[in-house]
Amino acid sequence: MIINNNVKAIGGVYGVQNVARNAYAGNQVTSAKDEVVLSGEAKSFASMLQELSSLDEVREERVEELRAQVADGSYNVSAENVAASMLGLL
Numbered sequence: 001m002i003i004n005n006n007v008k009a010i011g012g013v014y015g016v017q018n019v020a021r022n023a024y025a026g027n028q029v030t031s032a033k034d035e036v037v038l039s040g041e042a043k044s045f046a047s048m049l050q051e052l053s054s055l056d057e058v059r060e061e062r063v064e065e066l067r068a069q070v071a072d073g074s075y076n077v078s079a080e081n082v083a084a085s086m087l088g089l090l
Contacts, residue, residue, distance in 0.1 A: 038046070069075035084090045 066075065081090065
């Protein structure tokens with residue numbers, strides 16, 4: 001079954017059936033509380049993600065430096081570095 005952002009609707013269907021079944025049997029219906037517990041690693045990841053999201057996407061100083069190098073013809077790229085980067089070796 002594919003659920004596309006419709007968890008509440010599906011949960012609601014099962015909840016209604018469960019309540020109706022329990023009410024018919026004369027049982028008292030109680031709802032269990034869900035609890036989410038994050039590991040230390042997950043908490044650390046969340047804090048790193050929050051720090052990264054607060055950083056600027058563009059490093060203006062680096063962009064200007066590269067722009068100036070391209071403009072004056074001094075921008076050189078090592079073919080070996082490009083290949084190594086593409087292969088994940090750098």
